[in-house]
Amino acid sequence: MKHRVKGSQVLLLAAIITALGILFYYSLSWHYEMQGEVADLSGLPVKSSGYEVVQAGGKTVRSFTVTGEDPQFLLEIPQKGIGGIELTFGEIWMAQEPLPVQVFYAKEGETFSEKHSVKGALKAGQKTLLLPVPLGQYGLLRFDIDGDFELAAIRSCAAPMAAQAYVSGETLERCLWYFPAVIIGFSLIYWAHGVRKRQGGYTGRAYLKSIFAGLEPEGDRAVYLDYLRVLAAVLVILAHTCSPMVDAADADWKRLVLVLGLSLGLCCNILYVMLSGTLLLGGSPDREGVLSFYIRRASKVIIPLIAYYLLLLRLNHEVAFLPPRQIGAALKRVMTGAPDVGPHLWLIYTIVALYLVTPFFRVMVQHMSDRLLGALAAVILVLNTLTTYLPLFGMAFGASTFLAGWEGVFLLGYILTRQGRRADAPRRTRWILLAAAGSYLVMAAVVFMDSAKMNLVYGSTPPIVLASSGIFVLFLKYKNWFQDKSNLLVRMCSKYSYSIILIHWYALFVVVQGKLHITALRFGCFGGIAASVAATFAVCLGMALLFDNTVVIVCNVLFDKMTSRLAKRGYQKG
Numbered sequence: 161m162k163h164r165v166k167g168s169q170v171l172l173l174a175a176i177i178t179a180l181g182i183l184f185y186y187s188l189s190w191h192y193e194m195q196g197e198v199a200d201l202s203g204l205p206v207k208s209s210g211y212e213v214v215q216a217g218g219k220t221v222r223s224f225t226v227t228g229e230d231p232q233f234l235l236e237i238p239q240k241g242i243g244g245i246e247l248t249f250g251e252i253w254m255a256q257e258p259l260p261v262q263v264f265y266a267k268e269g270e271t272f273s274e275k276h277s278v279k280g281a282l283k284a285g286q287k288t289l290l291l292p293v294p295l296g297q298y299g300l301l302r303f304d305i306d307g308d309f310e311l312a313a314i315r316s317c318a319a320p321m322a323a324q325a326y327v328s329g330e331t332l333e334r335c336l337w338y339f340p341a342v343i344i345g346f347s348l349i350y351w352a353h354g355v356r357k358r359q360g361g362y363t364g365r366a367y368l369k370s371i372f373a374g375l376e377p378e379g380d381r382a383v384y385l386d387y388l389r390v391l392a393a394v395l396v397i398l399a400h401t402c403s404p405m406v407d408a409a410d411a412d413w414k415r416l417v418l419v420l421g422l423s424l425g426l427c428c429n430i431l432y433v434m435l436s437g438t439l440l441l442g443g444s445p446d447r448e449g450v451l452s453f454y455i456r457r458a459s460k461v462i463i464p465l466i467a468y469y470l471l472l473l474r475l476n477h478e479v480a481f482l483p484p485r486q487i488g489a490a491l492k493r494v495m496t497g498a499p500d501v502g503p504h505l506w507l508i509y510t511i512v513a514l515y516l517v518t519p520f521f522r523v524m525v526q527h528m529s530d531r532l533l534g535a536l537a538a539v540i541l542v543l544n545t546l547t548t549y550l551p552l553f554g555m556a557f558g559a560s561t562f563l564a565g566w567e568g569v570f571l572l573g574y575i576l577t578r579q580g581r582r583a584d585a586p587r588r589t590r591w592i593l594l595a596a597a598g599s600y601l602v603m604a605a606v607v608f609m610d611s612a613k614m615n616l617v618y619g620s621t622p623p624i625v626l627a628s629s630g631i632f633v634l635f636l637k638y639k640n641w642f643q644d645k646s647n648l649l650v651r652m653c654s655k656y657s658y659s660i661i662l663i664h665w666y667a668l669f670v671v672v673q674g675k676l677h678i679t680a681l682r683f684g685c686f687g688g689i690a691a692s693v694a695a696t697f698a699v700c701l702g703m704a705l706l707f708d709n710t711v712v713i714v715c716n717v718l719f720d721k722m723t724s725r726l727a728k729r730g731y732q733k734g
Contacts, residue, residue: 189328196319244321250310384642386654399425430628437573540568596630659704
């Protein structure tokens with residue numbers, strides 16, 4: 161029987177060939193030559209920061225020794241056309257690790273940025289480094305060289321450098337690692353999507369639609385939760401958009417707007433934990449065993465966390481996975497908690513910890529009466545208040561309890577959902593909304609007057625818990641209104657909301673602020689906040705679509721295959 165070549169297989173082959181071609185091009189080495197008039201900049205004075213600079217063996221030879229963080233030196237030159245820079249070092253570089261070099265160039269009235277810079281590296285056996293610069297009139301150059309070195313000469317050319325590509329030993333080494341990785345990676349992606357398609361019984365068109373927006377709402381599926389997930393993702397971006405700019409605002413009204421945005425945005429943490437509580441604690445405790453629960457949560461939460469953690473390390477150039485020498489060290493870092501390049505991940509680690517106790521919490525709360533649950537909610541808020549505010553009176557709450565922290569918020573999500581079904585729910589909702597509005601105003605007022613007191617109103621303190629509870633019960637109150645408001649865009653944003661939260665730190669601070677130069681204080685305060693949040697959300701959604709349907713789906717399918725037998729054994733019923 162002849163095998164029929166599928167269109168998807170043709171696309172796979174085309175994707176592999178295209179990727180290999182792009183990889184080969186970017187793996188090529190380049191030989192540069194100075195063109196046009198050459199000017200010697202060696203005699204110009206330098207302004208250094210983070211270096212100890214001393215005169216070395218010759219008139220122009222200077223020795224640079226790193227003494228602080230972010231070492232750099234500035235070279236102020238007469239406005240002239242520059243198309244390339246040549247750095248000649250005092251001696252041949254003998255170290256195995258290359259010496260990273262980054263040159264920033266600025267025209268009159270411009271500031272230095274990643275966009276206006278060129279990177280290179282002085283490799284072992286080299287003494288001279290040539291860096292092509294876009295031809296332009298520059299009056300200021302900044303050199304970031306992360307290491308100790310001697311600099312003998314700096315020259316510039318007045319025309320674009322001549323560039324010639326060639327295949328080097330480094331090119332062949334890169335291809336040796338990357339070509340098999342690309343072929344295996346694309347094949348695994350194709351296989352993983354095939355598995356998911358067969359498992360769901362999809363047609364090709366239906367599966368493609370599911371990739372973007374998941375399934376159409378059926379039965380009693382709670383559509384309002386989709387909107388709440390999207391809101392939580394928007395709020396986390398809003399919080400981190402406003403936070404760095406609060407103390408940088410040059411007017412009180414701008415600072416007030418940023419504080420109001422920050423206070424609203426930080427409700428995201430509470431909402432996300434509440435969402436987890438209402439979804440996980442509401443399931444039947446007898447339907448799924450503990451082991452099966454852990455396996456399913458690992459697939460949905462822990463696998464993406466590990467994948468995005470490693471992605472953040474790679475995007476920030478903290479690790480390289482080919483050759484695979486640093487994978488073990490990177491995986492060890494995952495166990496230590498949120499990295500410096502992704503401090504926002506602390507929330508995910510908190511939720512993972514809550515998942516560990518979920519099977520036991522689920523049994524506890526579902527065997528409690530509504531009245532007893534109401535009493536538990538009151539106890540949580542009282543303990544939270546005592547833990548937060550007794551230190552203001554010189555006292556510490558000695559009876560330490562986990563219910564005063566995120567565990568209490570986790571339980572509140574389920575309690576509020578269940579209490580919302582009672583006959584007296586409308587009256588309770590009005591009181592919660594009133595308390596939420598008052599708490600929000602208190603939060604904003606405290607931070608506006610003194611940002612050093614954030615710890616009294618943010619985190620998991622009573623004001624922000626009450627404010628977030630107001631948002632939560634508002635969605636509960638109008639859940640029937642949301643039921644027929646499902647659409648493709650909302651479902652897509654909801655489907656990738658978790659990934660958006662995982663990657664938003666990089667998207668906001670590196671892409672939107674670092675490369676696009678959009679901040680909360682640009683385009684006016686309101687315009688800056690709106691533009692920053694919208695741009696970050698769009699970048700996050702694009703990155704999540706790509707990464708979830710390549711790396712994450714492969715990891716999930718492999719994990720599911722390995723644990724399927726364990727999951728079956730973990731079922732107690734059904």
